[in-house]
Amino acid sequence: MIWRNRPTRGDETQGDAVSGSAAGAVADPSVPRGMVIAGAWSWRILLLVAVAGVLVWLVTQLRVIVIPFLVALLISALLVPLSGWLQRHGWPKGLAVVSVLVGFLVSVSGLLLLVVLQIVDGWPSLRDRSIASYGDFKDFLLTSPLHLTEAQINGYVSDAVAAIQQDSQPLVRGALSVGSTAGHVGAGLVLGLFATIFLLIGGAEIWRWVVRLFPRVSRPAIDGAGRAGWLTLTNFVKVQIFVAFVDAVGIGLGAFFLGLPLVAPIAIAVFLGSFVPVVGAVATGAVAVVIALVYNGWVVALLMLAVVILVQQIEGHLLQPFVMGSAVKVHPLAVVFAVAAGTLVAGIPGALFAVPFVAVLNVMITYVARGTWREQPRPVERDVTQPGGLTDV
16 A cells, blocks of 8 residues: 555656746646746736836826936936046035036037027028929929929828828927926926936935835845946946037038038037937938038039938947947947837937937846846946946847
8 A cells, every 4th residue: 555655757747847837836737838937927027018017107197307307317427427527636526516517508508509590590591592492393393204293293292291290290299298388398497407416416325315215135236236327327428429529520521511501500410419329310411411402402412411321331330339339238229229119109308318228227137137246336437348347248
């Protein structure tokens, strides 16, 4: 009778299946082990997706607060190193913070004022030339071998305008999400300014307070991941400014030597647009091509297009892999899809914050997953810039 109490081979296999399955799962011989594992993974993935969806919904509902805070983070990532450099050279902390903040506001205001003055001065000429160029193009189509009628041309123009309006709706919604009224815009500016000031003055203390919200055992990993993400963000902002400057100078010089009007607004628009990687400089460069077509004809427009393509090739093959790659190791394909997803979800703000968000999230997850916080609880800049550092995945 003793042999009857010994487990059989099937009982051993079933016991292994029970012990290897997810906690609480009931072993069923008719369900393959792979299906049990897939089910255990599936509900966890669905839970993560649900949490991410709730977070996106909360960000959308609180966009008037979230977007100014994200802008303040980007500005602080640029100004904190400058403020720290001044303090290391003997400046009082308050004077250093005020100096870098005032210098930033004056620089941005000066650029915007220059753009507005140039556009106001050149708008009448641009409007007249646009009307004249459209009339010439319309006459060419009427007398061309295509034998188009005026009604057909007007119909094609209406269809093109409708298509542009439909395709630009995500961008318009994103722009309106920043603030649909003057009150929202004003509140966003005030919140962003105050957030920037407090991040410059006491950013380290604010971060230590955030870390203390987590369980004590998790604090080293959270603190190190946050520091690594901040270093990545500061490197991204500095390098992106350099890349935007190169794009603006290249396209601006091309517009100047080709005799285009509104050279300064074109260069500034390219500089600001380049903060949206991949698509920003292309979109603003297209504006320069259109202006060249309106003012100087299709030959100069083709030359301007060649300049834009050349600048983009320099950025894509030299600046992005060698300069940006040392600061933010995100694959170009991931950059494209991140910008597209950000634009779809949040319009212009989404396109602006997509790449830094992906880069910071990448380095933070890698830092925690690799257990780097056990050996490097306080990462430094070389850990996120040198080959083999935290951002290499």
